[in-house]
Amino acid sequence: MQEAARVPDLPPRAKAHLIACPDALAGALSEAGLAVLAHESPQTLLRGTGDRGACCVVLTGTATGAVALRRELVGRGIEAPLILLAGACTIREAVTAMKGGAFDVLDGEPSQQEVVGAVLTAVRHDTIRRTRQARRGAIAQRFEHLTGREHQLLDGLLAGQSPKEIAWELGLSARTVEVHRRRTLAAMGAHSAADLVRMIHELRG
């Protein structure tokens, strides 16, 4: 039932934004194949041009700092996963960061290997998220361009109605419904009614 290749390889030019992190970590991440951008503070990251492409943000700081940064990023449409290197940190603080949307929290002094592992997981997650988002965006765009009639037809198909039932409900002939059905499928780029239903469910999540 699961699609193959759930975990894609690292996309080329995947970025890691490091905020107030040790230089050694930057080195280890470059070695792992990531483009590393070091920032002194969240402000310098936020001032930079918005991110494009798979990435991950690693912040050395507190839970409150992570939540604030995440909110700023999301507010700018950047939903990159955020990893907090929290140092000495309580369970309460870690949970606060997670509730605030952090992707991962590493406390204490994690080994470089652990941090690199967490970053790679986050970047892969971001890649999958971006692919889905792009697909959803494309479906949404086509959906918005449907005509009123096409929307009615779509509603019928979504409700599981047969073409005959749809024709009866809309007061149209079966042939006209068939024409509209084809047009709706073509407009959405779907190769069957089932495909269309799948698209709409993907759109509505």
Added chain:
Amino acid sequence: MLDDPNRLLIYVVDDDEGIRAVLRWMLEAHGMDVVCCPTAEHLLELIDPDRACCLVLDACLPGMSGVEVLRQLRSRGIGVPTILLTGYGSVRLAVEAMRAGALDVLEKPFNEATLLAAVRDAAVQAVHTRKRASENVRTAQACESLTPREHEILDYIVDGLPSREIGETLGISPRTVDVHRANIIQKVGAQSTPDLIRRIVGLRVAVEL
């Protein structure tokens, strides 16, 4: 009251009898319906996906751990709003629990007000997740009864391929595909192909998130 399906049910899972008693007393004092279980295995046997419920779950149980329970429930497509309690847990454990879908992680000893606030948040969520959960469970169970061939065909159906193309891909006639399709629809309890896809997509979304 416990039999009224419209009332929210709170499952408390802890191997410590004393803690179960305290939690029962706290929650019942605020008018909530409580069912206690000593182990995760008990819970998984008892849990009724048709009923709006939430979970107060000890992280450290004999047998299956709290985080493992969260993963199990999710893999069945049941998203039960869960508060995880930890005695001497680590940040790592708390983060794993949150990633596995816990709503909150509280450290023992917890104070009554904090617990009640968390349970109330969970209760609000429970009402939203309930309907989806019961359908997902039925779908997941039905999927288990599908033959390997039916699974294969189901994947193509969900991808939106018509019978003709599925037949060509698998080297069987479209008629045979239609027979399989009808069997799958019947096993899953769907009304039609679109309804089948809706159910399967819904289940997959719940399992993945």
